[in-house]
Amino acid sequence: MNLSIVIPLLNEEESLEELYRWITKVMAENAYTYEVIFIDDGSTDGSWNIISKLAQQDTAVKGIKFFTNYGKSQALHAGFEKAQGDVIITMDADLQDSPDEIPELYSLIKNQGFDLVSGWKKKRYDAKLTKNLPSKVFNWAAKKTSGVKLHDFNCGLKAYQKKVIKNIEVSGEMHRYIPVLAKNAGFKKIGEKVVIHQARKYGTTKFGMERFINGFLDLITIWFISKFGKRPMHLFGALGVLMFFIGSASAIYIGISKLYKVYAHEKAILVTDNPWFYIALTTMIIGTQLFLAGFLGEIVLRTKNNEQRYKIDEII
Template structure:
């Protein structure tokens, strides 16, 4: 199978028919063998009924319905697990991503041998203050932190080799950072293509300003996980040990000075009246706690179970 088109959605009933017709037309013109996987992330409108209708008309249409809203990352994870195409294309259901971009993205994966190609909505139709400026700041920070040189991490239109989606773990709200996850998993050839951005035709965006705050927090998380996710003791243990020994030697020095003053009949105040004693004690306690945090992190990594992060209510054509 050439292509898997993966579309996570939430309450996009108005746009589904137009999107589906457009995708099928592109598939037929280019003579692709394909599957379209709609992942309904707990919609409260009639999105699922429309997907059921598509699946009855076209066996290439498949559907996954979550029992409630679990988030875009979980929707992508479920779709990645089911996708069978040589190339997987992800796109949003709001018609802001153009299916006409699919052939070029497919060729970049197959002919140019990219592991992943991310869309870049260079010209946007969003609010400059509400989205464009925060997006530029977010993408700049993501490039500097991750080392992945993309201009638009948030673009939902992306293409992947099948092997890539089977080897990345998308959780929480990490869908923005799949290119970073792919790089960390051993897929370094990541490309970018300027794609057409279309104004939203129906409904309203599901994302507000909080997505940028969450994005920056997720960026810190993925930076940490990429460096210390497998060995937390390397960070917490090292910092904890350093703080403990600094506190220990400071306390040793204070104790030695007290003994020296007693031996030479010199006046020396009580140890507990010396503020450095409490600084040393606090440093030793914090160092011990950090060391234990690293130790517990190592234990958790070795004993964790991979509990499902979402519940699937229904499936179609799988």
Template sequence: MNISVVIPLLNEQESLPELHTWITKVMQANGYTYEILFIDDGSTDQSWKIISELAAADTHVHGLRFLTNYGKSQALHAGFAAALGDVVITMDADLQDNPEEIPALFQMITSDNYDLVSGWKKKRFDDVVTKNLPSKLFNWAARRTSGLDLNDFNCGLKAYKNQVVKNIEVSGEMHRYIPVLAKNAGFRKIGEKVVKHQARKYGETKFGMERFINGFLDLITIWFLSRFGKRPMHLFGAMGSVMFVIGFFAAGFIGINKLIRLYSDLPTIRVTENPWFYIALTTMIIGTQLFLAGFLGEIILRTKNNEPRYKIAEETN
């Protein structure tokens, strides 16, 4: 199979028939072998009914419906697990991503040998204040943190080699950082393509301003995980050791100071009256706790069970 199109969605009943028709037209015009995977992330409208009808009429269509709303990352994870195509294309279901971009993205993966190609919505039709400006700030921070020179990390229109989607874990809200996850997994040839962006035709956006706050928090998380996720002892153990050594030397200073006062004419003071006592006590306790945090992190990494992060209620085809 040439192409798997993975489409996560939430309450997009109006756009689904039009999107299916558009994708089918592009695929047939280019002679691709393909499948379309609709991942219903717990929609409360008629989205699943429409997906079921499309699947009954077209064998290229497959659907997964979550038991409840688990989030876009979980929907993509399920789609990636089910995808059979040599090239996997992701796009949003709101008709803002243009299926006419699929042939060029497919070409970049198959002919130019990119592992991943991320779309860049250079000209956007979103609100400037609530989406465009925060998005620019978010992408700038992501570039500086990840080392990837991409202009639009959060564009839903992307293309991947099949082996990429089978070797990355998209969890939590990490769908914004799939290129970073791919880079961390060892896939280095990551490109970008300017893609057409269209104004939303039906319904309302499912994301508010809170997505940017969550996005920056996730950016910190993925930076930490990329550097220390597989070796937490290297961070917590090092910090703990430094803190413990500071406390140890502070305790040594207290002891030396006490001896000097005992064998001189200087007045003696209680150990608890010396501010260095509290510095030593605090740093040694914090150091021990940080060291234990790193140790426990290493144990968890070696014993964790990869349990499913979502439950599928129904599946078509």
């Protein structure tokens, strides 16, 4: 099979049939063998009924329905698990991503050997103050922090080699950082393609300003995971040793100071009246806790299991 097209969605009943017709038109023009996988992330409208109807009409249409809204990352994870195509395309269901981009994305993966190609919506039709400007700031920070030179991490239109999506773990809200996850997994040939961004035709956006706050928090998380995810002791252990050293040095200073004053027959203050006593005590406790955090991190890393983060109601 040439292509798997993975489409997560939430309450997009108005756009689904039009999107389906558009995709099938592009597939027929290019003689691709393909499957379209819709992941209904807890829609409360008639989206699932439409997906079911399309699946009855066309065996290339597959569907996964979640019990409730678990988030785009979980929807993509479920779609990636089911996908069988040599090349996987992800796109949003709101018609803002153009299926006409698929042939060139497919060619970049199949013929030019890219592991992953991310869309870049260079010209956007979003409101500049509420989405466009914050998105630019976010993308700049993501690029600087992750080292992945992309202009648009948020673009849902992406293409992957099958081995990429089968070897990365998309969880939490990490769908924005799939290129970073791929890079961390060892896939180095990551490209970018300018794609058409279309104005929303139906409904309203499902993402508000909070997605940028969450995005920056996730950026910190993925930076930490990239640096220390496989060796937490390197961070917590090093900080713990440093803090314990400061505490020990402070304790030694208190002891030497006390002994010196006793030897010199000077009036010595109580140890508990010396502010260095509390500095030593606090830093030694913090150092011990950090060291234990490193050990616990190593234990969790070696004993973790892949807990299912979503519940599937129905599959077609």
